Amino acid sequence: MSCASCHSPQYAYGPPNSLAVQLGSDPGQSGVRAVPSLRYKDATPPYADNAANPDGVTLPSAGGGFMWDGRATTLATQPELPLLNPIEMNNPSKDAVVQAVKGGTYADLFKQVFGANVFDDTDTAFADVGQAIQSYEQEDISFHPYTSKYDLYVHNKIGGTLTAAENRGLRIFNTGDVANCSACHYGGVNFDGNQGLMTDFTYQAIGAPRNDKSIPGNSDPIPANDDPTYYDMGLCGPYRNDHTPAQLGVPDQYCGQFKVPTLRNAATRNAFFHNGVFHSLNQVAHFYNTRDTNPEYWYPGTGGSGAPVSNPTYALQPTYVPGATVAKFNDLPVAEQGAVDEEVPLGTGITPEDNVNATTLGDGVQPRAVGSTPSITDQQITDLVCFLNILSDGYQIPDVPPTSGACVN
Ligand code: HEC
Ligand code: HEC
Structure with missing residues (x-):
């Protein structure tokens, strides 16, 4: 191999x-x-x-x-x-x-x-x-080819004119109280002088759903997750052992934190996040937007009563039973969920500093209430995905620029 x-x-x-x-x-x-x-x-x-x-x-x-x-x-x-x-x-x-x-x-x-x-x-x-x-x-x-459409745009080169949709996506990506993606997926100048990697190289806990058989129809659950006592907690283990919680059950700021990945060429991928639980950029963007407002889209529920209600097609859980208890952040032990991020768009924290200074979730950085309006509209999500698509290398300038399509106007 x-x-x-x-x-x-x-x-x-x-x-x-x-x-x-x-x-x-x-x-x-x-x-x-x-x-x-x-x-x-x-x-x-x-x-x-x-x-x-x-x-x-x-x-x-x-x-x-x-x-x-x-x-x-x-x-x-x-x-x-x-x-x-x-x-x-x-x-x-x-x-x-x-x-x-x-x-x-x-x-x-x-x-x-x-x-x-x-x-x-x-x-x-x-x-x-x-x-x-x-x-x-x-x-x-x-x-490190730096041959995306975005590179042409950043350096003001021929072929780098963004469409209206891509432009809107770029702005939303960078807007702190809407999508706020750039707070972690930083696109400015890096330590090496290049720019547009869309990562600040930090570690954050986003609370991705567990990639296991609790997702109906899951075609590739992670076999290690068959063991209910196994948790991949990123910086706090099990594959590194220098931030292990002192005592099991004692919350640790590092638990659940994974590296902020570059978003360059993310549009060429079919599995997203450290556990590959998501399968499209559209799904990822909706997860950020509705993790707190509609956890029943993403995490398994138990109990409740009545006929199951259909969730949107992008959801991981196709249905939910009214009144069910939803196992939010089910890929972390309950005691280790304290570091999960509540920055916009996930929660209501506005700036990275809100998050860094927060010692508890009550520190001005709140989860979004279940059932409340998410931060990003569906149209804005479409635009965001259009923007993410121009981060792929190997862009060929078309002879005739397209005049119609979801990512044009
Ligand atoms: C069986 C599949 C597989 C093979 C073969 C493989 N890798 Fe990887 N590679 C991975 C996975 C999975 C990760 C993430 C692992 C983790 O985070 O614990 C990774 C991570 C990496 C990273 C870190 C990237 C980052 O974003 O931090 C580098 C660098 C890398 N691999 C290089 C290599 C090299 C060099 C080889 C050959 C010597 C190799 N890999 C062979 C699956 C593979
Ligand atoms: C608080 C920091 C933070 C914010 C804000 C944020 N991300 Fe992320 N993003 C991360 C981290 C950390 C991961 C990896 C999480 C994991 O693997 O568990 C990630 C993963 C991703 C991935 C998967 C990439 C891959 O290679 O698997 C995509 C796509 C993505 N983010 C897009 C976005 C978009 C779009 C936004 C804005 C709506 C956004 N992110 C906002 C921190 C953030």
């Missing part, structure tokens, strides 16, 4: 299919998280609990690093994780990897770069494999 079998160059170095999680080299083994795109990782700073925010305004917070939980410090040390993971590439040891490189067609090139004796010491050679992969991910232009 190659890195590219999960991070396909044809799919912006993301997954080549719509599965929430991918199979390992042993097909009986299945992953536990969605495969992120490897594009633009060169701009990611190392992980720190108090990383500076690129927007220059937001207070330092957990940020940077690789994997959904930042547990890989650099692109050079990251490859060890998939290479040796039994549910991924499943190599038995570092030595097995080094022997494979030694026996590979590129062994001589490897020696040219790292020295004729590189294969004498397994640990050094294995570290050099990581260095080589890091160099490729950092230096090959295919990992």
